[in-house]
Amino acid sequence: MKNATADPPTVEDQGAPPPDLEAMRDAVNCLLDPDAVPEALPPAPEELDTLTLQLRGHVGLLVAEVEQMALRLPKDSIPRYCALACLGEAREKLRAQPGGGPHGALVYARRLARVLNALCDHHEALSGSPS
Numbered sequence: 567m568k569n570a571t572a573d574p575p576t577v578e579d580q581g582a583p584p585p586d587l588e589a590m591r592d593a594v595n596c597l598l599d600p601d602a603v604p605e606a607l608p609p610a611p612e613e614l615d616t617l618t619l620q621l622r623g624h625v626g627l628l629v630a631e632v633e634q635m636a637l638r639l640p641k642d643s644i645p646r647y648c649a650l651a652c653l654g655e656a657r658e659k660l661r662a663q664p665g666g667g668p669h670g671a672l673v674y675a676r677r678l679a680r681v682l683n684a685l686c687d688h689h690e691a692l693s694g695s696p697s
Contacts, residue, residue, distance in 0.1 A: 585631060587686050587695070590624045593617060594686075597672075597679040614671055621678040622660060628685040629656050635692040649688045656681045 596617055633653050639646035659681045664674035689695070 584693075584695075585624075585627055585689065587689060590628070590682055590686055593620050593624060594679045594683045597621075597676050598683065611671070614675060618664075618671065618675045618678065621675060621682055625656050625660060625678060625682050625685065628682065628689055629653055629660075632685055632688050632692065635689070639692075645688075645691060649692060652681070652684050652688055656685055 632649055636646045636649035636653070639649075659677055662674065662677070664671045
């Protein structure tokens, strides 16, 4: 006899509020503002440390959410494939450490911001939420 297993519930399934994608995108924009030059540094290293921790938390939350949403799609689905590829990239970013040098922490934070932005896009696409 086969045992059926259910997918773990997402935040929405548990009755909790959905992730605050607007706040996540605001954090992303602190580092990826289109008007900022690549060499622009945040005002203080402490602010960058705080922002990096915030980005890591957001990425961790969305990895779990997007994964559950993607796994509900058919196995041959292009949105599923794309979301799962993004999840792999996000996990790599979370395992990575900032590089050395004067801009290592900034480069790392911007990488987290880019992957968070992509996860937000996938979350919106998979949930049917408008951008």
